Amino acid sequence: xxxxxxxxxxxxxxxxxxxxxxxxxxxxxxxxxxxxxxxxxxxxxxxxxxxxxxxxxxxxxxxxxxxxxxxxxxxxxxxxxxxxxxxxxxxxxxxxxxxxxxxxxxxxxxxxxxxxxxxxxxxxxxxxxxxxxxxxxxxxxxxxxxxxxxxxxxxxxxxxxxxxxxxxxxxxxxxxxxxxxxxxx
Ligand SMILES: Cc1cc2nc3c(=O)[nH]c(=O)nc-3n(C[C@H](O)[C@H](O)[C@H](O)COP(=O)(O)O)c2cc1C
Numbered sequence: 717x718x719x720x721x722x723x724x725x726x727x728x729x730x731x732x733x734x735x736x737x738x739x740x741x742x743x744x745x746x747x748x749x750x751x752x753x754x755x756x757x758x759x760x761x762x763x764x765x766x767x768x769x770x771x772x773x774x775x776x777x778x779x780x781x782x783x784x785x786x787x788x789x790x791x792x793x794x795x796x797x798x799x800x801x802x803x804x805x806x807x808x809x810x811x812x813x814x815x816x817x818x819x820x821x822x823x824x825x826x827x828x829x830x831x832x833x834x835x836x837x838x839x840x841x842x843x844x845x846x847x848x849x850x851x852x853x854x855x856x857x858x859x860x861x862x863x864x865x866x867x868x869x870x871x872x873x874x875x876x877x878x879x880x881x882x883x884x885x886x887x888x889x890x891x892x893x894x895x896x897x898x899x900x901x
Pocket of ligand 1 (some may be wrong): 726727728729731732733734735793794795796797798829830831832833834835836865
């Protein structure tokens with residue numbers, strides 16, 4: 717049976733490093749695992765609670781893909797010590813209306829990156845905090861925070877072996893984690 721992971725994040729920047737990491741994660745996925753990247757955040761309007769019960773089609777699709785997935789992978793850069801607004805916006809849509817939270821009980825892993833030395837760790841912790849409220853099951857270990865990401869990607873590809881190994885290892889752990897969670901929910 718194929719394990720289905722939905723991956724999202726990145727930034728809107730053409731040469732976004734975090735988007736490259738999402739693509740690399742697809743290649744590094746363990747056997748029998750498929751990572752589908754949802755890349756339509758630029759079509760998602762700002763969240764408006766008036767429309768939460770009848771959201772735009774792109775949001776319905778996003779929610780549906782999360783619900784049907786076995787696990788979620790989020791790759792986030794750090795913007796001003798937190799996650800970019802458009803990622804938070806998409807999460808807000810997908811978590812609503814009350815009682816229809818797409819993330820409910822989902823196993824989930826986070827990769828953060830930044831051009832700085834802390835690898836987006838502050839963004840990652842902020843994201844983890846929101847995901848607790850959403851009743852997800854975030855993978856605790858291994859933590860993947862990628863510092864100096866601009867030095868590890870060249871011509872749209874990850875060139876740092878250690879980073880690739882860490883991502884591959886994390887994906888293996890995410891698959892094991894999702895199998896454990898599936899048995900209990
Ligand atoms: C608006 C903005 C705020 C940023 N704030 C931080 C920050 O707080 N900490 C950090 O380490 N890097 C920060 N950066 C640098 C980003 O982590 C870096 O540009 C990263 O590569 C952006 O992700 P991307 O390559 O996917 O676009 C910031 C960049 C932008 C554009």
